Amino acid sequence: MDKHLINLLGTKAKMIDKGLYKGLSDVNALYVKYGQDAVRTLIESGVAKIKGLRDLIKNPYSGLTNKNVKFIPTGIDGIDDELNDLESRRTTLVTGRPGEGKSTFVDRVGLNAIDKGFRLLLVDGEHDQDVLINNLYKKVIGNEQGAFNLVKYNKNT
Secondary structure: OHHHHHHHHHHHOOOOOHHHHOOOOOHHHHHHHHOHHHHHHHHHOOOOOOOOOOOOOOOOOOOOOOOOOOEEOOOOOOHHHHHOOEEOOOOOOOOOOOOOOHHHHHHHHHHHHHHOOOOOOOOOOOOOHHHHHHHHHHHHHOOOHHHOOOOOEOOEO
8 A cells, every 4th residue: 555655646645654553453563552742743744754864853952962072193294184084983085096105105094093003904905914004014114124124026125
């Protein structure tokens, strides 16, 4: 019947949340068992459902709170002011064309996060773990030649 009504009436039809009278035969049984307020709630459930849309009547805005969220500075002057830092417990995807500095940026942010006491999960689709770790070490050491050993690895050292 629901499919027939939707096909017939399109967006003019609003389906109710039938889970609200689960175990009961119909809306009359709901009224008898739970009363007028339960029927009103059932009727109000018949709205167009848009995923992610907040119902401010049932769930009013109560303001922002810092729910133990920590913010991770990138460590790059100017960018932190624009990004307002990165938020912990979120995934950040860095994209761009080849050679634009994505890896350098991610390494810098990751090292800064580690330096600030954050744990880091770094996923790289280009290198194995040893190469990834080696690249991070190179970023930490910088140009201090005495702090590392050169090992011939493919064309690059």
